[in-house]
Amino acid sequence: MTTPTTDSMAHARPTSLRRWLMSTAPQSRRQARLGRAYLAWLRFSENRLAVIGLGIIVTLVMAAALAPLIAPYPPNAPNLAERLAPMSSAHWLGTDELGRDILSRIVHGSRLTLYVIVLVAIISAPVGLLIGTVAGYIGGWLDMVLMRITDIFLAFPKLILALAFVSALGPGIENAIIAIAITAWPPYARIARAETITIRNADFIKAARLQGAGPTRLIWGHVVPLCLSSLIVRVTLDMAGIILTAAGLGFLGLGAQPPLPEWGAMISSGRKFMLDQWWVAAMPGVAIFVVSLGFNLLGDGLRDVLDPKSEGH
Amino acid sequence: MAQGSETSAQGSRIWRYGRKLSALAATVALTFLGLLFVTFLIGRVVPIDPVLAAVGDRAPAEVYERVRIELGLHLPLYQQFLVYIGKIFQGDLGHSVLTANAVTTDIARVFPATLELATAATLFGVVLGIPMGVMAAVHQGRWPDQILRVVGLFGYSVPVFWLGLMGLLLFYGRLDWAPGPGRLDVFYEGLLDPVTGVILIDSALAGAWDIFRNALAHIVLPAAILGYYSLAYISRMTRSFMLEQLNQEYITTARVKGVSEHAVIWRHALGNVRIPLITVIALSYGNLLEGSVLTETVFAWPGLGFYLTQSLLSADMNAVLGGTIVVGAVFIGINLLSDALYRLMDPRAR
Numbered sequence: 091m092t093t094p095t096t097d098s099m100a101h102a103r104p105t106s107l108r109r110w111l112m113s114t115a116p117q118s119r120r121q122a123r124l125g126r127a128y129l130a131w132l133r134f135s136e137n138r139l140a141v142i143g144l145g146i147i148v149t150l151v152m153a154a155a156l157a158p159l160i161a162p163y164p165p166n167a168p169n170l171a172e173r174l175a176p177m178s179s180a181h182w183l184g185t186d187e188l189g190r191d192i193l194s195r196i197v198h199g200s201r202l203t204l205y206v207i208v209l210v211a212i213i214s215a216p217v218g219l220l221i222g223t224v225a226g227y228i229g230g231w232l233d234m235v236l237m238r239i240t241d242i243f244l245a246f247p248k249l250i251l252a253l254a255f256v257s258a259l260g261p262g263i264e265n266a267i268i269a270i271a272i273t274a275w276p277p278y279a280r281i282a283r284a285e286t287i288t289i290r291n292a293d294f295i296k297a298a299r300l301q302g303a304g305p306t307r308l309i310w311g312h313v314v315p316l317c318l319s320s321l322i323v324r325v326t327l328d329m330a331g332i333i334l335t336a337a338g339l340g341f342l343g344l345g346a347q348p349p350l351p352e353w354g355a356m357i358s359s360g361r362k363f364m365l366d367q368w369w370v371a372a373m374p375g376v377a378i379f380v381v382s383l384g385f386n387l388l389g390d391g392l393r394d395v396l397d398p399k400s401e402g403h
Numbered sequence: 404m405a406q407g408s409e410t411s412a413q414g415s416r417i418w419r420y421g422r423k424l425s426a427l428a429a430t431v432a433l434t435f436l437g438l439l440f441v442t443f444l445i446g447r448v449v450p451i452d453p454v455l456a457a458v459g460d461r462a463p464a465e466v467y468e469r470v471r472i473e474l475g476l477h478l479p480l481y482q483q484f485l486v487y488i489g490k491i492f493q494g495d496l497g498h499s500v501l502t503a504n505a506v507t508t509d510i511a512r513v514f515p516a517t518l519e520l521a522t523a524a525t526l527f528g529v530v531l532g533i534p535m536g537v538m539a540a541v542h543q544g545r546w547p548d549q550i551l552r553v554v555g556l557f558g559y560s561v562p563v564f565w566l567g568l569m570g571l572l573l574f575y576g577r578l579d580w581a582p583g584p585g586r587l588d589v590f591y592e593g594l595l596d597p598v599t600g601v602i603l604i605d606s607a608l609a610g611a612w613d614i615f616r617n618a619l620a621h622i623v624l625p626a627a628i629l630g631y632y633s634l635a636y637i638s639r640m641t642r643s644f645m646l647e648q649l650n651q652e653y654i655t656t657a658r659v660k661g662v663s664e665h666a667v668i669w670r671h672a673l674g675n676v677r678i679p680l681i682t683v684i685a686l687s688y689g690n691l692l693e694g695s696v697l698t699e700t701v702f703a704w705p706g707l708g709f710y711l712t713q714s715l716l717s718a719d720m721n722a723v724l725g726g727t728i729v730v731g732a733v734f735i736g737i738n739l740l741s742d743a744l745y746r747l748m749d750p751r752a753r
Contacts, residue, residue, distance in 0.1 A: 241430075242437035247693040247734040250711070251441070254727045257715045258445040334562050338697050341564050342712050357565055364568055365576040372572075375565030383560040 130395050140391020146384025153200040161194035165351045174367045184369040186360065192370065195351035196377045202352045203381060206267055206336045207329050213271035215325050218278025223309050223317060225279070226286030237283065240276045248273040249335060256344045263346040266339045270332055281324055285317040319396040327389035330382035337378050353378050420747070427743045431735065436488075438731045442724045443487050447480075496728065497721035501714055506725035509710060514729070515600025516586060517699070517706030521691040523626035528633030529684055533673075535634075536641025540649060541668055551638055558635030563694060567628045567701035574624055581624045582617070584703040591617050625702040629694055633687035640683045644676035678748045685741035689734045 112129075116122035135141055153160060162182075169189035177184045183192040225236040255269035289295060290313075298312055339345035340354025348355060353374040360371030454471045462470075471477055475486050490496075496506035539551040574581040582588060586602055591614050598605050603622070606614040648654065649672055657667050696708035703709065707726055714722035 238433065239437075242434050245434045245735045245738055246438060246441070247689075247730055249693050249696060250727050250730050250734075253696065253711065253715060254442065254445050254723055257718065257720070257723050330560055334560075337562050338564060341562075341697065342700065343716060354562070354564075357562075357568065361568060364572055368572050368576075371565070371568055375562055375569070378562045378565065379560055382562075383556065386556055386560050 134391050134395045137391045137394060139387045140394070143384045143387025143389075143391060146380060147388055150200050150204065150381055150384065153197050154204045157198045157201055161191075161197040163191035163194040165195045165198035166190065166349045174363060174370065176367070177369060183373045184367070186356070186370050187363060192356075192373050195356060196353065196374055199351040199353050199356065199374070199377070200381075202263065202346055202350060203333060203336070206263065206270070207332050209267045210271045210274055210332050210336075211325055211329070213267070214274040215278055215321060217271075218275040218280075219282045219314060219317060219321060221275070222279035222282025222284075223286045223313050226283035227290055227305065227309050227313055229290075233283075236279070240279045243273070244276040244280070246273065249338065252335060252339065253342070253344065256339060261344045261347060263350065263352065266336055266345040269339075270335055274328065274332065277324060277328070278321055281320055282317045285320060286313050289313060289316055323389060323393045323396050326385060326392055329385035329389070333378060333382045333385070423746065424743070427739065431739050434735050434739065435732060438728065438735065439488055439491060440484065442728055442731075443484050445727075446487075446720060446724055491728065496725035499714065499719055499722040499725075501717050501719045501722060506722050509722065510707065510725060510729050512600070513705060513707050513710045515597075516602075516704060517692065517695050517708060519601045519603060520622065520625060520629060520699070520704055520706060521688060521695055523622050524630030524691050525633060525684065525688050527626050527630035528637045528687060532634045532637030533641050533680070536638040537645055537668065537673060539638065539642045540645035543646065548642075551642060555635045555639050558632050563628065563632065564697040564701050566631070567625065567698055570624050570628050571701070582620050584701075586621055586704060587614070587617055588621075625698055625704055629691060629698040632694060633684075633691060636687050636690075637680075637683055641676070641680060644679055645672055648672040648675050678745060681748075682741045682745040685737050685744070689737035689741075692730055692733055 108128075110121065111125045113121065113125060116125055157165075167190065169185070172181070172185050172189040174187060175181055175185040175189070181191050181193065183196070185191055186195070221236050221240065225233040225240075251273050252266070252269040255272060256265050259265035259268065295308060295312055298308055303311070336345055337352075337354030337357070340352045341358045343355070343358060346352030346355050348359070356374040357371045357378075360367075360369075360374070364371050454467055454474060454476065475483055478486070494507050496510075498504065499506050499509055502509055535547070535551055535554070538547040540548075542548055571581075571584065575583050595602065595605050595609060595611060595614055598608060602618040603615060606612070606618060645668075649668075654667060654672060657671050658664070662671070692707075695704075695706060696711055698704070699706045699708035700712050707730065711723060711726040711730075714726065
């Protein structure tokens, strides 16, 4: 690996912004932070696969945000004259059993995918973080009880439990999200607890405690921020699994209900025509594959940058 | 171990084993209780009123009340939970609305099919995964390692039900190499008296080799697709275990003494990772039971996963929760036992 100075000489165009970011004597806290972020980005972008992953995720977000502009047709407008049409210049990915354009449905389906993973992350990550940091910081019997509960949830088969929850709550995308979130938090609690235990007795925590900070403030202000980076890595890597579970529930008819263009449900409806009109089932699966691949690649790259423990070998 | 260790040392070791085993038993019991508590809660939050389901909505109030008491729903929740546990330990999981059988009977009928599929899938993962992992470790950073990385990334990113459908499309629909969904061709179905319920074993026992061949042809594709995930997992773990071993000094010693490279890799290093590998294989077996839900649905494989999804779609709660308990119990058992096995067999963890 080249050092930053030889690197900038090799490119022979060290812009002033770059020099400002790379400064070894930052003038302000903001400059130091931005400089650190820039270095992290440099390390991240060295990993070409991770950049591809990031590109996939950015594409997903853009597709979700601009779906009505990108999609050539409305996602739910049937056109029985063009039922099950193969791929053509009019319908790049063909049409389904109601003549709906598959490309448009996949583009609109990205909104549902994003909706699921964002909500699952918003529900399960804070729950895991709270349980883990509290258990790790306070310790004693509370730690034992909380970790016992975590272990019990960890020992359950996730998909089966999610299936049982959905069957009780009734099919639907919101219930699928709740069911996945219920099964997703335990690893986060484990990670947060492990991080908390290693920093619980650090000098800066003692110093803050001596200055009169209470447990709430210590946990939220000092412990939680230090747990975040490893948690982010884990959540990113889990996104792929969450997408696959959500698609699986959709495929079984327990997730998003028709006519929502959820990718798993689209595969399920395309199954009936699979041997003759294979594109109906195949194309949404490609979308699922690409997006979860993106999260896996991104997660690997983030782990190299953010997780200090796996760094350096 | 030193020869001089006396009976007292032996005794204390047995005592330590015993203590570990009882701690393990407590963990298993607690986790299983947790599973039952969760299924109990799920059963209670179902929006269907179980009394109304039994008596119909035109029953008079006194009938409704009587049935409510018969079902034990007037009791406080914790007592209901105790009753629920008692029933489950008597092997009573209720009756399935869909098949009108006891859920335990149904599960006993479908479970061998899942066992057969999961075992075949694990075999696939082990037979391909271990050599791949070894090769990747030996040639770290070169093409066998890259292949392993791609296999792993693909395995963690691809939806298994979609892969199953595409496999059917290609090998059954287009190439006609594989038979269609199901365990047997319709022609062979019902010819065999179930002994173990595992068709491959039953047909071999009966000497019905044409049925055996047909069943084998049917299981290859679903087992390969279900086993793909364990292939990815087992090969990755084999690689990291092997890397750890190959960097140790006894390997250098063996090489210096002139042991052939083949023996160093396959006998010395691989021999030492046998124990952690058994744990990994057991864990992936447990995961396969779960993964079979989607695979079985795609391949119309009449196992527990297929039974579970059929019951789900018809809101047959007893069957769903019964299936959840069985899969959960097997899963918990395998998880915790493989952990225990590791601790008991690895001298460093003793």
